[in-house]
Amino acid sequence: MSRSDDSLLRVDGLKKHYPITEGVLNTEVGRARAVDGISLELERGETFGIVGESGCGKSTAAASMVRLEEPTDGEVRFEGENILKYDAAELRQFRREVQLIFQDPDSSFDPRMNVGDAVAEPLVVQGMTDRHRRREIVADLLERVGLSASDMKRYPHEFSGGQKQRIGLARALAVNPKLIVADEPVSALDVSVQSEILRLIDEFQRELGLTVLIISHDLGVVRQVCDRVAVMYLGEFVEVGPTEELFSNPQHPYTRALLSAIPTPDPTDRGLGVELTGDVPDPSDPPSGCRFHTRCPEVIPPSGIDLPQEIWRAVLNFRKQVERESIDVESIVEVGVLESDGEYEGLEDPSPDAIDDADCKRWIRTEYDVPDRLDDPRAEAAVDDALDAILEGEAERAKARLAEEFTTVCEREKPELEGCSGGQEAACHLLDDAPAEPDELRLTE
Numbered sequence: 004m005s006r007s008d009d010s011l012l013r014v015d016g017l018k019k020h021y022p023i024t025e026g027v028l029n030t031e032v033g034r035a036r037a038v039d040g041i042s043l044e045l046e047r048g049e050t051f052g053i054v055g056e057s058g059c060g061k062s063t064a065a066a067s068m069v070r071l072e073e074p075t076d077g078e079v080r081f082e083g084e085n086i087l088k089y090d091a092a093e094l095r096q097f098r099r100e101v102q103l104i105f106q107d108p109d110s111s112f113d114p115r116m117n118v119g120d121a122v123a124e125p126l127v128v129q130g131m132t133d134r135h136r137r138r139e140i141v142a143d144l145l146e147r148v149g150l151s152a153s154d155m156k157r158y159p160h161e162f163s164g165g166q167k168q169r170i171g172l173a174r175a176l177a178v179n180p181k182l183i184v185a186d187e188p189v190s191a192l193d194v195s196v197q198s199e200i201l202r203l204i205d206e207f208q209r210e211l212g213l214t215v216l217i218i219s220h221d222l223g224v225v226r227q228v229c230d231r232v233a234v235m236y237l238g239e240f241v242e243v244g245p246t247e248e249l250f251s252n253p254q255h256p257y258t259r260a261l262l263s264a265i266p267t268p269d270p271t272d273r274g275l276g277v278e279l280t281g282d283v284p285d286p287s288d289p290p291s292g293c294r295f296h297t298r299c300p301e302v303i304p305p306s307g308i309d310l311p312q313e314i315w316r317a318v319l320n321f322r323k324q325v326e327r328e329s330i331d332v333e334s335i336v337e338v339g340v341l342e343s344d345g346e347y348e349g350l351e352d353p354s355p356d357a358i359d360d361a362d363c364k365r366w367i368r369t370e371y372d373v374p375d376r377l378d379d380p381r382a383e384a385a386v387d388d389a390l391d392a393i394l395e396g397e398a399e400r401a402k403a404r405l406a407e408e409f410t411t412v413c414e415r416e417k418p419e420l421e422g423c424s425g426g427q428e429a430a431c432h433l434l435d436d437a438p439a440e441p442d443e444l445r446l447t448e
């Protein structure tokens with residue numbers, strides 16, 4: 004992602020992995036890959052947003068970029084200097100130039116300190132000894148954020164959430180920072196107040212030429228203020244681009260799914276019609292290939308498999324349950340018998356052995372929304388063989404049969420971020436120029 008040499012902050016291949024330990028000896032048994040190789044450049048004066056669901060690594064990314072967390076790998080350059088090599092004095096200077104705003108403004112205030120002292124604190128730390136001058140600056144800042152100079156004497160608990168966030172902004176601006184990093188700055192506030200705070204950030208950004216990095220799970224927030232946006236999923240950026248391009252012409256299925264989830268005021272507008280189900284997977288064991296493939300509504304089928312999208316997704320979900328060995332045949336059969344309209348009436352032992360295999364297989368298919376018969380003969384044969392193996396208690400054979408027929412390029416190969424026609428970059432095999440398998444077919448809708 005090469006933009007200009009005059010970027011304020013440049014991040015290359017940033018990773019933050021947290022060790023997972025067990026036992027009294029704290030033996031490392033794994034690593035949570037919270038951030039797993041992200042790169043970006045913040046141009047001076049731009050507002051950049053990182054958006055994604057809870058748990059995909061946004062806060063850790065921001066914290067690692069400003070060394071609140073020590074990165075595991077990668078490089079972060081601020082005005083061309085490698086911040087990971089800063090000594091204590093350089094780090095102190097950096098901490099003045101980069102100010103942080105958090106979701107909960109209370110966390111940055113000492114409840115026993117009045118607002119005047121709280122906003123002036125960074126000036127004191129910076130060595131400004133002139134009390135009168137400090138008061139002037141604080142009065143001016145409070146007025147600029149929409150409060151009054153007389154609020155200086157009051158204490159944080161006397162203010163509403165929105166007002167506290169204004170005070171937090173005044174405090175952040177006190178030392179003329181070059182970069183503001185705001186982590187969910189409005190998500191704790193009422194919707195009506197959110198817009199006001201975002202407008203204020205926008206105003207300051209323009210007036211003072213600030214560079215702003217906003218972290219949010221809310222696409223509406225980033226759309227309101229950001230010039231560019233990165234969409235993050237499970238420690239990686241899956242799409243990066245100018246805000247309007249990304250919102251009007253999303254290229255990654257994850258971006259499309261996030262956009263679909265935004266409620267629209269128009270009841271006839273059904274959005275992009277994509278539903279995002281399930282949670283972000285565990286970052287200590289991310290899915291292979293494209294990390295989104297386990298939830299993606301647009302997974303590319305393997306060569307020669309031709310199923311409608313919804314049915315293909317159901318087959319993939321069924322395969323996932325087989326992989327996890329979580330298909331509870333006994334319970335499914337028990338329910339099947341109860342609902343079987345008398346066919347098995349009076350049966351003393353409703354165990355799978357006492358039931359016709361064809362019925363067991365049909366009930367398992369129903370449980371996972373797989374139709375009784377798939378139109379694609381290859382897919383049908385694979386599902387049927389796997390069901391036979393399951394009923395014979397041969398889980399490994401079932402897994403192997405499904406893997407043989409249904410392993411997709413999305414699971415096999417990791418897509419890289421690449422430029423798309425709309426001016427953004429996205430990491431998705433749907434955008435591959437030459438598909439890994441030439442006869443790979445897009446799913447019929």
Ligand SMILES: Nc1ncnc2c1ncn2[C@@H]1O[C@H](COP(=O)(O)OP(=O)(O)OP(=O)(O)O)[C@@H](O)[C@H]1O
Pocket residue numbers: 021022035036037055056057058059060061062063064220286
């Ligand atoms: N100190 C830690 N030790 C281990 N794992 C961690 C630690 N901090 C974060 N994680 C894990 O890293 C992943 C990313 O967390 P992070 O808070 O950065 O995500 P997020 O997108 O900001 O979500 P949220 O908005 O909920 O904070 C999560 O799975 C989280 O559990």
